Each structure stands twice: as structure tokens, then as C-alpha cells.
Amino acid sequence: MKRRDFVRLGWATMIATGAGKLRHALGEQVPGPAQQALAAPLKPGAIERAADFSLQIAPMMVELAPQVVISTIGYSNKIPGPLLRMREGQSVVIEVVNDTDVPEYVHWHGLFVPSEVDGAEEEGTPPVPPHGRRRYQFVANPVGSRWYHSHTAAMMDLHRGSYTGQFGFLMIDSANDPGHYDQEVFLALREWQYFLSTVDQDEMAADPNDPRPEKPARPELRQNGLEVSAPLYSINDRMLGAGDPLRVQPGQRVLMHLLNASAAQIHRAALPGHKFQVIALDGNPVPAPQPVDVIEIAPGERVDAIVEMNNPGVWILGELRNIARQSGMGIVVEYANQQQRAQWTPPPKWRWDYTIFGTTSPHPAPDQTIDMVFEKVPGGPSGINHWLVNGKEYPHDGEFVFRQGRRYRLVFRNRSDDSHPLHFHRHRFELVEVNGKTTAGIQKDTVIVPAFGRVTVDLVADQPGLTLFHCHMQQHMDFGFRAQFRYA
Ligand SMILES: [Cu+2]
Numbered sequence: 001m002k003r004r005d006f007v008r009l010g011w012a013t014m015i016a017t018g019a020g021k022l023r024h025a026l027g028e029q030v031p032g033p034a035q036q037a038l039a040a041p042l043k044p045g046a047i048e049r050a051a052d053f054s055l056q057i058a059p060m061m062v063e064l065a066p067q068v069v070i071s072t073i074g075y076s077n078k079i080p081g082p083l084l085r086m087r088e089g090q091s092v093v094i095e096v097v098n099d100t101d102v103p104e105y106v107h108w109h110g111l112f113v114p115s116e117v118d119g120a121e122e123e124g125t126p127p128v129p130p131h132g133r134r135r136y137q138f139v140a141n142p143v144g145s146r147w148y149h150s151h152t153a154a155m156m157d158l159h160r161g162s163y164t165g166q167f168g169f170l171m172i173d174s175a176n177d178p179g180h181y182d183q184e185v186f187l188a189l190r191e192w193q194y195f196l197s198t199v200d201q202d203e204m205a206a207d208p209n210d211p212r213p214e215k216p217a218r219p220e221l222r223q224n225g226l227e228v229s230a231p232l233y234s235i236n237d238r239m240l241g242a243g244d245p246l247r248v249q250p251g252q253r254v255l256m257h258l259l260n261a262s263a264a265q266i267h268r269a270a271l272p273g274h275k276f277q278v279i280a281l282d283g284n285p286v287p288a289p290q291p292v293d294v295i296e297i298a299p300g301e302r303v304d305a306i307v308e309m310n311n312p313g314v315w316i317l318g319e320l321r322n323i324a325r326q327s328g329m330g331i332v333v334e335y336a337n338q339q340q341r342a343q344w345t346p347p348p349k350w351r352w353d354y355t356i357f358g359t360t361s362p363h364p365a366p367d368q369t370i371d372m373v374f375e376k377v378p379g380g381p382s383g384i385n386h387w388l389v390n391g392k393e394y395p396h397d398g399e400f401v402f403r404q405g406r407r408y409r410l411v412f413r414n415r416s417d418d419s420h421p422l423h424f425h426r427h428r429f430e431l432v433e434v435n436g437k438t439t440a441g442i443q444k445d446t447v448i449v450p451a452f453g454r455v456t457v458d459l460v461a462d463q464p465g466l467t468l469f470h471c472h473m474q475q476h477m478d479f480g481f482r483a484q485f486r487y488a
Pocket of ligand 1: 472
């Protein structure tokens, strides 16, 4: 399929899902008793602009595999939610109807939008009220793979926020994208049925040669608290083998948009016999695209990669850890006219290293350096771990202050034994150093700071307004791992 066909198909889907919103605009939708707490009525004479997209937040069932049906909350009864595809600079209106009993926030992850629209309570975005609706209006920017997801605090309730199925892809297309590929696929990595456990499923065995620049001299003697685990895994809404295979032809170039929509786990994916040519991280083209055997991707991150289909057979694109893959995190890649059993072989020795996708250009000197130290307060065997940013849990007095136009160097010092995907709302930053290796030109909005590791980034303060910073693991965020930046 050529890109043009895909786009047409995308619009067809939107038109189909848009039927409801059209009816709504025409006033045909009859509000149920639950829908009476709607937004304020329009001023007399005002004409409400028809929404470009609509999302309905509601309970739904997901058939992950035959006889594996779970219930969750999703967007418009789809997992992932509807693909929201827009052009750079397009002014879009997204109408969100909340058919649940709790307030919700839809966060537009990776977009440059004002705080009131960003979808974060901390920044002052109003919620989508329970059994009400809210319109989000913004200009689509910047170009690339973005996504949207619930930004509601969950705390101990593992059926709220990012523990639910409230996530979807949001693509901002450039007007002049040449699109050198034959097929485009969207792969969201997920776990389901989260529960609390003393086992930390997230970590792969650490490489003893890993640098540990932030490892404290004194070992932690307190016992770790409960972590979030999950028994079921999927790519999009299907467990490995339960959905349609990804059908390819020899010689095709397949553009894969990977998203880690997990609330709790970093994932590593491989496709035996093939390499991923990584072209963009968090939707932003990298200066030095490179082929890799394994993609490591943390909650919140996106990786765009081209795979050349040059090894006919039937393969499993899957998570490296057997437990995750065998519990569903994989998809069969099937070449035309091949019928054998799908093959998995572990990849050769690998190491995920952001810096290989960058350049060696020097960075302009920052106006100010801000040190951020992250520590864990272990919760003990029956409690939850709490998280400190510079010695305090969120919220902090005064928080952090940006001055518009200034260049900040942020030094993330992870003094804990977990890796954390750190996310800046409404901004992006450039990687400067990862555990002592320098790089330039890699723009991201979420970055993994490895266990006891150090990552330095540069950020130009060019998006005035309250700005939330947090770990993208829901439990870490809820229990202290947050900070707010404000503009002076
Ligand atoms: Cu974290």
C-alpha cells in the first residue's frame, strides 16, 4: 500500500467515526440523564465549529485472544483509540465525551500546546467532567509521531489513568513528507490487568559493565515496596498469535511506529532476521539513522523505524523477555506465500544507546544548569515506594523557574535502582550526555535515565506556561516523582 492510499483509508475511518460527532453538531444526539452536566451553553448567535475528531471515554471489553476478554476504559471503543492524523499547522478541535463517573484528562503527548489544553491537572487544564464533555482546540505542532493518553492520577486504583486502555496514536504530517515506504504500521506495546506485587517485572538483568555514575556509596538496606506487575501483554489489542499477522512482500520497506503505552514497563523488541533502521525518536527525526537489532522503548516513548523485508519466512516481532512475549507481547510477520510456523530467535548481543543516533557537534553554552536528583524512599514489603525530586515529593515550594528564551542544561541524577522515563510536557529537549557519552541533535520529550545513571539534556524555554515534569511510570508519578516548572 502506498502512503497516499493509507492516508485515504485514514480519512475514511475518520469520516466513519465522525458520524456521531456530526449528529452531535446537528443537535440530534439525545443526552442521557448522565449527560446533563455538559459544558456551558453557547452564547446566543454563536455557531459551534464542528469538531475535527471526537473521542468517547467509556468502559469497553477487549478480546486480547479467544477466551481472553478483559474489561477496561478506552477511547471510542478501540484499542488503541482512533488514529488522529492531522497536518502541521492545522487548527484542530477534538471533542471528548466522558461516559465514566470520574473526571478525566486527555494529554496530547509531545505537542506544543498551551497549559490549559495540555491535559494535566497540575498545569491547570480543566478536566472532562464525569458524564460531560470538553473540547480541546490547538494548532498541530510539531510534525511527527505523537500520542494521546489519560493523565489522571490513579494512586492505588489500578483501573484508572494509564492503567486503562486510554491511549492512541496522534500523527502530525508535514506538507512535504516524501514517504519512502510501502507500508505503515502502528504498534502499541501494552500490558493488562495490572496488580501490585513484590516482583519487579520491568528490569532485565543488568549488565555488570554498565556505568553507574550516580550510585550512592552506601547500599540501600530498606526493603523495596510493591511494584506494578501484569499477567497479560499485547501489541495493540491482540496477544501474540491472536490477531492478523503483519503481511509483507519481499523487498518492501515497512515503516513501523512503535509506542510504549505501558503504565509500568520498559520493553525491548526484536524481529529475528531483520534490522530496524531507526529514523526518529519521540517523533523527531534523528541526525544519524542507524540499523539496530533491538529497540528499547520506555513508557511514553516512540520509535519510528524502517524495516526492509529481505528475509522471507514467518517471524515473530516480539519482546525479548520470554515471559512478556509468551504472555502476548508480539506480532507475527508473515511474508507472502510462506506458511511455516512463526520463528523466534533471541537477538545477538545488543545494547540500546541513544547516542549512536546523534552527532558530535558542540552544544551552545547554557544560560543556567539545573541539577535534579531522584531518589527512592522504599515502601517496605506492604507499602508503596515514594519518590523524591531534590529531596522532596511533589509538590515543591516554589518549584522550578524558567525565563523565556533561555537555554537550560538539566542534569538528571538517578540515585535509585530503577530506570525512569522522564517526560517534559509541552517542550522538547536535546540529549547532551548519557552516562558519560556525549551526543547532539537528538530531540526528545521522554528519556530513560538508567538505574544509578545520569542523563544531561538542553532545553530552550520557549513555551510559556506551567510545565509538568514527571516519571512516566504511573506509580512513580503518583507517589511523588513530579515537578512543576513555571515561567518567571
Ligand atoms: Cu520512575
